[in-house]
Amino acid sequence: MSSENDGILCWKCRKLVPYTIETRHRLRVINGKKYEYNERYGLCSECHSEISVPGLMDENENRFDIIYRRLSGIITKGDIHELLNKYDIEKRPLSHLLGFGEHTISRYLDGQIPKREYSDLLLRLLHDHLEMEKVLEEGKGRITNVAYNKVKKKIALIKQMTSYNTKLELVALYIVNSQYEVTDLSLQKLLYFVKAFSLGVFDGEAVFDGTCEAWAYGPVFPDIYKKYRAFGDSLIPKINPDPSCFAGLKAEDKKIIDFVLNTFGRLNGKVLMDITHKEEPWNTARIGLETFETSKNVISDSSIGDYYKGINKIYDLTTREGVNKYIDSLFEE
Incomplete structure (x- = not known):
């Protein structure tokens, strides 16, 4: 699959040229385990040589990061954002609540891969509001009353949603x-x-x-x-x-x-x-x-x-x- 653009420098043609974005299958091996994913790359429309397209390297790394984490059972950055939104809690208060370092959640969102035990904990909290409620009560002394009440309110709302009479x-x-x-x-x-x-x-x-x-x-x-x-x-x-x-x-x-x-x-x-x-x-x-x-x-x-x-x-x-x-x-x- 490809799409055409224009205005990027091709070092072989030595001028600004139109180019296409192509997709190819890639394989990476980490610790003996194979990870397959699709990678996007730029191709000069005139000489057909591969060219560097700004942003594609980061996009490919993000795509691989998601696949690697999913297959390894490690929480993704998207999961962490979902966790924060689900319980209406900010990064630092969540770090404090869990007894992590103040900037731990921020570093995870910047790309650092969590230790397995921390990842498993975050995934449990994401998928189980009762587990979050337990953690909240145990760690409420580490966060402000405002942060505590916001999370408490969200958990109560989730409980209301999961109960049904009809x-x-x-x-x-x-x-x-x-x-x-x-x-x-x-x-x-x-x-x-x-x-x-x-x-x-x-x-x-x-x-x-x-x-x-x-x-x-x-x-x-x-x-x-x-x-x-x-x-x-x-x-x-x-x-x-x-x-x-x-x-x-x-x-x-x-x-x-x-x-x-x-x-x-x-x-x-x-x-x-x-x-x-x-x-x-x-x-x-x-x-x-x-x-x-x-x-x-x-x-x-x-x-x-x-x-x-x-x-x-x-x-x-x-x-x-x-x-x-x-x-x-x-x-x-």
Whole structure:
């Protein structure tokens, strides 16, 4: 795979030349273990000799670093950033909390590879909020009250998210922990599409019960809004619950949810909202209301199911191609 650029010095041609970025397979051996990865390099478009492209060396090292750490079971810089964001804690307070040197976390983010025991600890904290809670209480004397309370608040919020009393809450948790980036706005719309596809496209039985209301910004499940509204426009963090947590979802449930995620999950919340604004169920439920007028009008399961049954006959929404054609049709002038 290659892409063409221009304006870089080729020492062989002795002038500024256009060049392409190519990809090649590489193999490194460290301590007798092989690591394979793809490396990008520059190629002069005139003499076809390899040339030095600013930034590519660092990019390749970062790419290899991620692969090396993943295969070696060592925490990555991305994981550490996720850990900091998940618990709303800064680098120095985290170092103090864990009894590390003050700049240890900063050095890890600069590229230093942690010792195995430190890496394992950080990974446990990333994936287990109860382990983080234990560490927080044991080390609270090493951080300020402000830092302690911020982490405590985040852990409480995570506990609230991982608990559920209804299947609707369980489906929401499943969506939040998918591979897709989810906000409060996109979560509401993805839940709506799960209900729509279960009622009108697949088996005709709703994956979950729960009142859906026609709010100004599209369909909303009030109970889920109350649970996740604290995140506002921010991404909802992945909780990584134990897989057994989702035992309450049938294989058919997961099939429908995964289909919705694989077709609508790539779209941001604003686009998902715009799609629902162009659909009959939401519009019908808001007849007589101003554009941004608040409403608790219910979008009935029957209206959702009937609408999607009709759309399914036109576009075959059981396929990705059919869903894409349907979405495209909504935005045609």
